[in-house]
Amino acid sequence: MTDNVEGFLYPELNGSICIKCGLCERVCPIKETDNRTTPISVFAAQYKNSEALLESSSGGMFSALAEYALSRDGLVAGCVFDETFTAVHILTANPARIARMRGSKYVQSDLRGVYPEIRTALDNGRFVLFTGTPCQVDGLFRFLGKPYSNLFTVDLICHGVPSPKLLSGYLRTASKNDTIDNLKFRDKKRNGWNAQGSITLDGKVKTFSSFNSSYYYYFMQNSIHRMCCYSCKYSSISRVGDLTIGDYWNIDEILPELDSRAGFSALLVNTERGREAIEAIKDNLTLYETTLEDCVSGNGNLSHPSPLPDSRNVVYKTIENEGYRACEKKFFKPKRLVPFIKRHTPKFAKQLLKKLLSK
Numbered sequence: 001m002t003d004n005v006e007g008f009l010y011p012e013l014n015g016s017i018c019i020k021c022g023l024c025e026r027v028c029p030i031k032e033t034d035n036r037t038t039p040i041s042v043f044a045a046q047y048k049n050s051e052a053l054l055e056s057s058s059g060g061m062f063s064a065l066a067e068y069a070l071s072r073d074g075l076v077a078g079c080v081f082d083e084t085f086t087a088v089h090i091l092t093a094n095p096a097r098i099a100r101m102r103g104s105k106y107v108q109s110d111l112r113g114v115y116p117e118i119r120t121a122l123d124n125g126r127f128v129l130f131t132g133t134p135c136q137v138d139g140l141f142r143f144l145g146k147p148y149s150n151l152f153t154v155d156l157i158c159h160g161v162p163s164p165k166l167l168s169g170y171l172r173t174a175s176k177n178d179t180i181d182n183l184k185f186r187d188k189k190r191n192g193w194n195a196q197g198s199i200t201l202d203g204k205v206k207t208f209s210s211f212n213s214s215y216y217y218y219f220m221q222n223s224i225h226r227m228c229c230y231s232c233k234y235s236s237i238s239r240v241g242d243l244t245i246g247d248y249w250n251i252d253e254i255l256p257e258l259d260s261r262a263g264f265s266a267l268l269v270n271t272e273r274g275r276e277a278i279e280a281i282k283d284n285l286t287l288y289e290t291t292l293e294d295c296v297s298g299n300g301n302l303s304h305p306s307p308l309p310d311s312r313n314v315v316y317k318t319i320e321n322e323g324y325r326a327c328e329k330k331f332f333k334p335k336r337l338v339p340f341i342k343r344h345t346p347k348f349a350k351q352l353l354k355k356l357l358s359k
């Protein structure tokens, strides 16, 4: 796998040693996929473990499911940041390493040999929970080539992944010469459940959002995704994982009485195996059954891929030719007042404003 000019990994074929078996094309998840299923049921879900919930992006479903895997003497595969803030997938049963999987890393994760490790574990009879984007789940199925009753898969609702090279360019610019101690794209500690992150530089925590972070802004504007994300076959209600998890962003409209400040996951139960898992852990969860339509209406990526904006190629080209800082200067204007106003507007006023604007 080699980086293209934008910093995305692509397979490079060495024609002189290729035996032309066609296997790489047959297993490519970008080709039509046949192992998808429509959800059996849909929930707004929240993990009752408040410590794990606070560290999670949404309603903490990942942590609840990781606990389920450990209770079955299983292993968990998911995405962590390594010491250079590169997102990589690892397989482990170590609770401290699993805790590092918490939180969305808004960048493409490098699978770095985790599929063969998973196959070995499965062949040895271990229970494995795999979590990742739907294309990564489908990629795993295609790599394994046969079903395993001890494999449990959870896919994310995903609106696209930026390139690791772009994230490192941003981090170099944002950190100046300070040491990056921590990076969280979703941090509930200051302002609850929302699309706000934090970066810790030389021990000092600074929050960021699409209003004051160029990277977050480009991400939210869909300007920096991998090209194939704009025609993603998995942005639909046909799912690949036993379960699908995401943010239940419109839960306040569906259940207005609910206190959603700590976050609620959208939970799609797609298979019988998924149903059994939720049944087994339901006492650890706060669950409200909703309709699929309600969930889809608040989450565009369950019905269509993110649209390709004109800015997408301009941003990557500018970074390629002039560097990250120049791109930031040209295409990003921080709005420092907006987050302040948003933070200090009460929930009822926000809901009223939303209603008035939608008329």
Ligand SMILES: Cc1cc2nc3c(=O)[nH]c(=O)nc-3n(C[C@H](O)[C@H](O)[C@H](O)COP(=O)(O)OP(=O)(O)OC[C@H]3O[C@@H](n4cnc5c(N)ncnc54)[C@H](O)[C@@H]3O)c2cc1C
Binding pocket: 055, 056, 057, 058, 059, 060, 061, 062, 063, 077, 078, 079, 080, 087, 101, 102, 103, 104, 105, 106, 107, 108, 109, 131, 132, 133, 156, 157, 158, 159, 160, 161, 245, 246, 247, 248, 265, 266, 299, 301
């Ligand atoms: C790139 C990306 C785009 C997303 N877009 C949407 C969206 O449009 N709408 C929506 O509702 N939800 C989206 N999500 C999902 C959402 O942000 C949460 O990850 C999800 O709801 C799980 O939250 P949680 O509270 O259960 O647990 P958390 O503890 O927050 O979940 C962490 C889980 O996410 C996985 N993960 C984290 N980063 C990556 C990554 N880069 N690649 C693969 N897996 C990763 C971990 O392995 C773990 O399983 C996206 C996530 C990612 C990573």
